[in-house]
Amino acid sequence: MKERVLSGMRPTGALHLGHYHGALKNWVRLQSEMDCFYFVADWHALTTHYENREVIEKNVYEMVIDWLAAGLDPNACTIFLQSRIPEHAELFTLLAMGTPLGWLERVPTYKDQQEKLKDKDLATYGFLGYPLLQAADILIYKAKHVPVGEDQASHVELTREAARRFNHLYGREINAEEKVQASLSKLPKDSVKRFEKARKAYQETGDAKAMEGALGYIATAPELDEQDRERLGGYFKGTGKVILTEPHALYTQASKLPGLDGAKMSKSYNNSIAIREDRATLEHKVKRMPTDPARQKRTDVGDPDKCPVWQFHLVYSDEGQRQWVSQGCKTAGIGCLDCKQPIIEAILREQQPMLERAEPYITNPKIVRDIVDAGTEKARITARETMQDVRSAMGLNY
Missing domain, CATH: 3.40.50.620 (HUPs)
Incomplete structure (x- = not known):
C-alpha cells in the first residue's frame, strides 16, 4: 500500500x-x-x-x-x-x-x-x-x-x-501479561524459550540481531494471527501497541515567488496575484510593480538584485531570458516595462490550463x-x- x-x-x-x-x-x-x-x-x-x-x-x-x-x-x-x-x-x-x-x-x-x-x-x-x-x-x-x-x-x-x-x-492492553502468555502458548515450547532468550538479550544489551531474528519469526509463524504478532512485537521491545x-x-x-513588492506574497499585504487573476488585472499589477529605485529614468542603469521583478524572472525565465534581462538592466539597454512583459506572458501561460480546469467548476x-x-x-x-x-x-x- x-x-x-x-x-x-x-x-x-x-x-x-x-x-x-x-x-x-x-x-x-x-x-x-x-x-x-x-x-x-x-x-x-x-x-x-x-x-x-x-x-x-x-x-x-x-x-x-x-x-x-x-x-x-x-x-x-x-x-x-x-x-x-x-x-x-x-x-x-x-x-x-x-x-x-x-x-x-x-x-x-x-x-x-x-x-x-x-x-x-x-x-x-x-x-x-x-x-x-x-x-x-x-x-x-x-x-x-x-x-x-x-x-x-x-x-x-x-x-x-x-x-x-x-x-x-x-498502548498497553488490559490484562496484558495474561494476553501475552496466551499468544505465546500458541507457539512450540522450544520457540518460546528462544524468543524469551532473544527478548532478554535485546532489552539488556540492545542486541539488534536478536530482535531481527525474533520479530522475523513471529511475523511468519503460522500459529499466530495479526493481533498476536502485534502484541508479541510490543512485548519483545518493551513497548505497547502502536495505536497512533x-x-x-x-x-x-x-x-521562491515573492509578492509584487518583494515581500512575502499575501492578500493581507495587497501584493498578491491570484491563481485565477483576470488578464487585465494581472497586466495592471505587474506593470505597476516597483523596480530598482536607481532607475528613475529610462537611461538610468539598474541592479537586478535590487528589483522585485528580477525575483519573478528567477521563477519564470530560462537562463537566456535572465541574461537578457540582467544585461539590459545593468546597461539601461531595456526599460522596466520591457523587463516586465515576459513575466506577464509567462504567468498567463502558467494560468491558462488552470483557468481551463476551473471553468466547469465555476459554471x-x-x-x-x-x-x-x-x-x-x-x-x-x-x-x-x-x-x-x-x-x-x-x-x-x-
Missing part, C-alpha cells in the same frame, strides 16, 4: 501564486506517488476569525476550485472538509486530556501570531489548542508524511509527541460540492476506524 500523506489549508478564499508555488505544485506531484488526504481546515480558520463566520463558506469552495484548477484530481486524492468529520474534534478532546499545557505554550507560532495579530483577541482556548487540533487532524488518518515548510516543523514534532504520549499511556502513528515532516521548499458549483461530499465520506470511514482503536485503548468502548 502507498504511504499516506495528510495536509490542509485554512479557507482564506481564492489562492494566489505563492500558494501554488509553495504548496499546491507539490500536492499535485504527491498525489501520483502516495495516498494523499487534503482537507479544508475550516475549524482552524475559526481560531483567528471566529467573528467573521459569514465569509467562511464562500472561501471554502473558492479555495477548492483553486485546488482543482492547480491540478488536484479527486480520483487520485481525497479532498474533504474538516468540520464535517466530528471525529477530529473527538480525538482532539481525548488528546487534550493527557497533553501538558506547557507543550502548547512553547509552540513558536503561538506567541508569534499573538504578536502579529494584535488587532484580534487571541486569548482563547481554541487558539492555544489549535496545534493539538492539527495533531488530531494528522493522527486520525495515521498519516506517515506531512508536507510542511521548515517554519511548521514544530507542529509536526508536537504531533509526534502527542502520539508517543498516547501510545505510552494507552508518529508522522514525519516532509519538507517542501519554500516558495456548475454543484460539482465542487459533490467532490467535497464524496471525499468527506471517504475520509470519515478512515477517521471512524481510528477512533474505534482509540476508544478501545482508552476503555471507552463500553
